[in-house]
Amino acid sequence: MSSWPDTRILDLLGIELPIIQAPMAGATTAAMVIAANQAGALGSMPAAALSVEQLREALTSIRQAGSQPLNVNFFCHQPPEADAARDRRWKELLEPYYRELGADFDAPTPVSNRAPFNEAACQVVEAFRPEVVSFHFGLPEKSLLDRVKASGAKVLSSATTVEEAIWLEQHGCDAIIAMGLEAGGHRGMFLSDDLNTQIGLFALVPQIVDAVSVPVIAAGGIGDARGIVAAFALGASAVQIGTAYLFTPEATVSASHRHALRHAQASETALTNLFTGRPARGIVNRVMRELGPINPKAPAFPLAGGALMPLKAKDESGFSNLWSGQALRLGRETSAYELTRSLAEQALAKLG
Structure with a gap:
């Protein structure tokens, strides 16, 4: 596929489609990552809920399935007192x-x-050398981040405000994930804990695009081709999609979670x-x-x-x-591969 209006993320990450399958701890499987990769998107493996051994096993199976670029996602929280x-x-x-x-x-x-990014996690990155490493709740300490970048990985992280986006760019991010209030799962907020000042995606994306020089990835409330087209219109270079992938057979969600996704x-x-x-x-x-x-x-x-x-x-x-974003009613049951390809094909058709 070609003719995307902005190819900066494609060029930066070496992927075919400007779609990132969101890393959803507890629901994302190696099979989901492999399917998204094979469809041309960036598959993302969440590490926060995995032991080092489990992460190594998942990354081994993903690497054995193909040579497409891979994203591994980590949390950066401080363990509480x-x-x-x-x-x-x-x-x-x-x-x-x-x-x-x-x-x-x-x-x-x-x-x-939930394990934050630490020495053991950094050693896994250095061993498997994923093309992309993404973070949630900010970034790790500089010495660890420097090692991640030295491994050759491009670094992404989530911003829920313009201030967080500027901070992330200043501290070395290669692209920013603009996480609107609509998004499912944990808010990526790290400079403030005030939920009252969180911003919806439609207002957040163009303001972050104007505030930083790196590419911006839109996340939150995007469940079909219309959302992808809107993200590009707002200045994003790609989208990150999570909830839609929870409807795929590759997702490990409980029967009650799947029922809620279907009926809420x-x-x-x-x-x-x-x-x-x-x-x-x-x-x-x-x-x-x-x-x-x-x-x-x-x-x-x-x-x-x-x-x-x-x-x-x-x-x-x-x-x-029962994690879910606000666009859950746009979800449909299909494979992760077919979901990825159909989203891209329909978006390109709407883009003309």
Whole structure:
């Protein structure tokens, strides 16, 4: 395919289509990455929920399947300080659910964890040399980032504000992912924790395009060819798409999550900190309705999810995260390969 109005991302990353399959921890599989790669997009493997051994295994299978450019995504959060009092208050808030569902309230609370980019992760990058390394929640410390760049990788990171985009460019990003408020999963915000000042994609993209000199990738609320065309009209050089890939058979989502994706209305997503401690967009379920989607008692990221695990085991749909962006009703069930190709073909047809 050719005739894209902006080829900067294609040239920068060495890909055929200006589409990035979003790295969705817990849902993205090596099979999804391989399918997106083979269709001409940039497949993205999330690392935050994987052990080093699991990440190595996934990257080995992806590399064996082809030589297309690959993106590996990491979180850059700072592990929280221990706060036993806050943990206790959070679990006490959940106690009525434990009693109702017959979960053992007195048992040790399971540990909910997400690994930030560190020395071990950097060694994996140096061993596999992915063409692209992307980050969420900012960037890692300079010594690690320098090693990533020395491996030959192009560096991307998410910006939820113009200020974050400028900061990322100043600190070495080769392209910026403009993450609109519509996007599913964790907000990439890192310079501020004020959700009230977060920006929708239509307003965010052109302002970031005007503020930085590197290419901009639009993410959030893009689920079909119309969204891709709109992103280019706003000045983006590519799009990152997540929720649409959750409908593919390559996605590992639970039966309750898949049911919610199929049946939830477009207005039934909300930002919540209940499941991890950081704001993330998902489909509204019982615990979000009853405790409020944002609750100040939730422990710091990523610890909030631990106390919910026993409840999730009893009632998955009511107490697990059902990540989704606002464009979920645009999703359709097809393979990751066919989704990627059809999005590109339909977008090109609309671009004329």
